[in-house]
Amino acid sequence: MYDLLVKNATVITVDPAHSLYQPGFVAVKGDRIAAIGPMEALPEDAAAAKVIDAEGMCVMPGLVDAHGHAGHCLTKTLGETNDTQFEDAWWLNMAEDIYFHYTDEFFWYAEGALAAAERLKFGITTGVSMLGSTPRPDRLENLQAHFDGAIKTGLRQVSGFGSCDGPWPKKPWVWDGDSYVETTLTPEQMVENTERAVRELNGKHKRQICIVAPGSIGYNPKAETREFAIWKNKEMYRIAKEYGSPLHTHLYGGGVKFVYETTPELLNPHTSLTHSTGLSEEEIQIFADTGVVLFHGPATRANIKKRCPVYEVLRAGGEVAIVTDGTAPDRSYDIWRDMKIFHIIHRCHENDPLLAPPGKILEMCTIVPARALGMDKDIGSLEVGKKADMIIVNTKQPHLAPFGIMPIHRIVYHAQGNDVDTVIVDGEIMMEGRVMKNCDEKQILDDAGKAFDKMRSRLGDKFDAFCAYGDIYGLRGQTMPNPYKK
Ligand SMILES: [Zn+2]
Incomplete structure (x- = not known):
């Protein structure tokens, strides 16, 4: 029976x-x-x-969406303008400002449930999320609240945090009702919190998997010294190794070479490097030689200025997964859409209508990411x-x-x-x-609305600067104020 x-x-x-x-x-x-x-x-x-x-x-x-960002379902369409590839990268400033300063446990809980509901309804049964944009690693309570929201939908949630972008120390706000306290987070505390999260939160529920997920493992000379970047990366790897966690992060062209030259042990089949646009020939070969897996978001903005050389990596012998990078400012968790964008953009680039065969695309949204996460024995x-x-x-x-x-x-x-x-x-x-069947969808939508309204009222006048009320029909897109421009 x-x-x-x-x-x-x-x-x-x-x-x-x-x-x-x-x-x-x-x-x-x-x-x-x-x-x-x-x-x-x-x-x-x-x-x-x-x-x-x-x-x-x-x-x-069930589909495996191996990269997304907790928080993004409540910041969709906001700051619909420049990105890291552009001059002043204020979208990233906005995201960090919101996540580090204007959120509380209820925000992470409500967003976690909303994101998981979206994923589940699109057929994703395992979803990976980094807590924030460049992750916010100061409080385990936020991460657990995110898990609590996600798990109740039935999704298998794989989430974590790790090092965030500098400069240090970070000054996250902790809210109590309508008032907040500014706190200080040092790099040492970030490492301690990452280790505690993996040790204490992983496996608390059968569908709660806590991993090491730093925002990047590259080297940003504007915000840190080379030695500091290497120290951070070694610490992230130490925790991942000690607790058997996959290491999940963003890394772009130039960064892959930096890691290969400084901490090559990080590049292995259980490390996933997201987006990886602008890779050099040498870096393409590094994917093949080390088995590190490329998590490619066909709809992500990183592709606008520089290509992700997916087929070069595959031809060299590397592995590629397709991810949504959901959901702000302009994407969704509909990974089926990413499958189509994937085959269209890469076929066009290579002038080959038979490139990107559908079975291979399906594997990139199922077994390949499962293997990279060390979960292929089960899913x-x-x-x-x-x-x-x-x-x-x-x-x-x-x-x-x-x-x-x-x-x-x-x-x-x-x-x-x-x-x-x-x-x-x-x-x-x-x-x-x-x-x-496992949760009340209406309640999830109501909670998301409440969390959004709370964030909006805390942001005050700044919120309007994040909204595209400008020339949205003009050829150059909207003209918007940048609240971070000095
Ligand atoms: Zn991302």
Whole structure:
């Protein structure tokens, strides 16, 4: 007797043999897959406490979105202007200002739930988040509040913090009602907090995974000395190694070489480097030689000025995952959109319509990031013994019908986040018929609204400077005041 049986579906497994069953079944006992195969292999007397007849639908592994930012769901569209690639990078200043000064535990809780609900409803069953933009590492309470919000939706949440951008010391504010106290955070305290977070918060819930996630492991000569950057990186690596945590961070061209020359031990198959635009030939080869994994956000702004040489890294023998970098200012957690952007931009660049084959794209959103996070024994594909993290896509819709021929092409080219009908995590049905089962979606939206209003009222007049009320139809985009310009 199984606990759950999904049958009569097109089953895309993403297993090493690329098995595809049309029609097939997946049987679950407890939180794991007990049997999987073509329908003719299902014994006639197979019974389950819950049976889902998914005839005409598609079953596949839950998607793994391996990079996003906690906080961003409540700062979407704000500061819709310059980014790091531009002159004064005030978007980053704004994000750090908001996250370090105008947030409290309720903000992180409400945003955590909102972000996780968005991800789950788009078929993401495992999501990675860095707490903030450049992470805010002063209080474990904020990180735990974020986990509490996320986990209740049913998402497997992988989050953490680590070193943030300088200058040091940081001066985060801690709110109590309508008043706040300015505190001081030194680099040594940041290291201590990162270690405590991994030690104390990891595994507090079966879907709560706390990792080491520094904002960057590069070297920024404007904010720090070279020796300081190396010290920080060594500390981040020490913690990751001691606690068996993956190391997750941003790193761009120039930074990869810096790390390779100063702390090469950081570059290994359980370190993920996000965005990595502007890589040199030498740095492309470093990906292949060390096994460090490139987490590519096709929709991220880092791509505007410099390319991410995805295919160069793949051809050299490196690994690439697709991530959303959700969700501010202009992205979403709909990773299905990123699959399409990925194949469009890289095909165009390489003038090759057959580049980015759909099966490879699917692996980049499932098994590849699962492996980089050290979780591929449990998630990333549908195989007997693995956790039952799977989704059912409603393919009985005009844009996907008739479904059956070349199903992986159709899923990758045509399906969207809102086509996900059912989400199962740890064998538990977390969404069915697009209704969330483990939590109250209305409450999540209400809480998010309250947290947003609180942030807005604390920001006062500054909030208006973050909003695009200017010339949003002009060719040059909106003209906006920059509150940080001296
Ligand atoms: Zn990012």
